[in-house]
Amino acid sequence: MILDSILGYEFPKFLNNLIIAALALLTGYIIKVILWQVFHVSTKIWDSFVVKSITKRLNKPFTFFFPLFILNIATGFMNLDPVFRFEFKRVIGICIAIVFAFILINIIKVLEDYFYHRFDLSKENNLKERKLKTQLQFIRKFVISLIVFFTVAIILLSFESMRRIGAGLLTGVGVGGIIIGFAAQKSLGSLLAGFQIAFTQPIRIDDVLIVEGEWGRVEEITLTYVVVSIWDQRRLILPITYFIEKPFQNWTRVSSDLLGTVFLNLDYSIPIPPLREEFTRLLSEHPLWDKRVNVVQVTDSKESIVEVRFLMSARNSSEAFDLRCYVRENMIAFVRDNYPQGLPRTRVEFHKTP
Numbered sequence: 245m246i247l248d249s250i251l252g253y254e255f256p257k258f259l260n261n262l263i264i265a266a267l268a269l270l271t272g273y274i275i276k277v278i279l280w281q282v283f284h285v286s287t288k289i290w291d292s293f294v295v296k297s298i299t300k301r302l303n304k305p306f307t308f309f310f311p312l313f314i315l316n317i318a319t320g321f322m323n324l325d326p327v328f329r330f331e332f333k334r335v336i337g338i339c340i341a342i343v344f345a346f347i348l349i350n351i352i353k354v355l356e357d358y359f360y361h362r363f364d365l366s367k368e369n370n371l372k373e374r375k376l377k378t379q380l381q382f383i384r385k386f387v388i389s390l391i392v393f394f395t396v397a398i399i400l401l402s403f404e405s406m407r408r409i410g411a412g413l414l415t416g417v418g419v420g421g422i423i424i425g426f427a428a429q430k431s432l433g434s435l436l437a438g439f440q441i442a443f444t445q446p447i448r449i450d451d452v453l454i455v456e457g458e459w460g461r462v463e464e465i466t467l468t469y470v471v472v473s474i475w476d477q478r479r480l481i482l483p484i485t486y487f488i489e490k491p492f493q494n495w496t497r498v499s500s501d502l503l504g505t506v507f508l509n510l511d512y513s514i515p516i517p518p519l520r521e522e523f524t525r526l527l528s529e530h531p532l533w534d535k536r537v538n539v540v541q542v543t544d545s546k547e548s549i550v551e552v553r554f555l556m557s558a559r560n561s562s563e564a565f566d567l568r569c570y571v572r573e574n575m576i577a578f579v580r581d582n583y584p585q586g587l588p589r590t591r592v593e594f595h596k597t598p
Contacts, residue, residue, distance in 0.1 A: 352384050446487055451495075554575065
């Protein structure tokens with residue numbers, strides 16, 4: 245045995261194997277520590293966000309990977325029974341496969357960190373960033389699903405009984421394939437809908453939607469469903485195929501700029517020019533107005549009232565809503581204080597009969 249030849253002392257078989265395993269694990273851990281120290285030094289010399297992200301994301305997976313990898317090599321120097329050696333190496337191989345899957349998943353997260361670092365999602369006009377974020381999130385979830393699927397497949401195929409089951413399934417692939425095809429039809433449809441949404445992008449992360457009569461923002465897009473955050477902090481969960489098959493309103497499809505309207509029903513006696521002047525004054529003094537649109541029009545006339553529309557613009561839907569509330573409140577107060585006769589009235593005429 246290798247330790248006997250080095251130390252000149254005959255160790256018991258079990259102790260010899262235990263020492264080799266311990267040395268292998270320790271060697272792997274030392275390699276990992278040295279490698280991570282090199283990364284830490286490089287971050288001080290070369291201030292790279294990618295290196296910092298790698299150090300953060302891959303620290304734990306490599307803490308297990310290197311010791312397991314060296315232990316797998318060291319099994320060749322152990323005095324083990326052939327059957328036990330085979331089972332032992334299979335267990336190590338399964339552990340390495342699981343840890344390697346975590347390494348691949350964390351590499352994807354490193355790429356995602358780099359995207360969030362390079363592109364500013366908090367800026368006002370973030371249409372390009374939201375497009376890329378929507379695609380990146382869908383691709384990340386899809387690739388992680390593939391990694392998990394293939395890792396589970398590799399683990400199952402390492403067992404002889406599973407191989408026989410797989411061979412048996414392949415012989416019945418004709419009828420079984422048809423059954424599975426019907427069963428997975430909706431799942432495949434959702435997956436294809438997800439690809440379509442990720443790349444044609446009728447919706448994106450943080451888009452403002454009117455869907456099912458609710459106003460909200462797209463909070464999350466998964467492989468099978470979309471989460472819409474409603475204005476009152478509720479969450480509307482919709483299947484991803486909904487946005488392919490049904491109509492909905494997207495208020496930020498091209499840009500976040502939006503027009504807002506306020507309608508007032510007033511009496512026929514109301515003078516319109518003073519309303520225009522007051523409306524212009526209110527907008528010019530308010531920081532939410534983006535100075536694009538300022539229009540006052542009589543849009544309808546009914547039996548006892550006229551409908552006056554105040555049209556304004558804002559940088560996004562939230563600011564447009566706040567600006568509309570501000571204008572509505574102050575225009576009502578202006579009419580009430582200066583032209584009370586302009587408020588809606590019901591007229592009744594009395595005629596004296598002879």
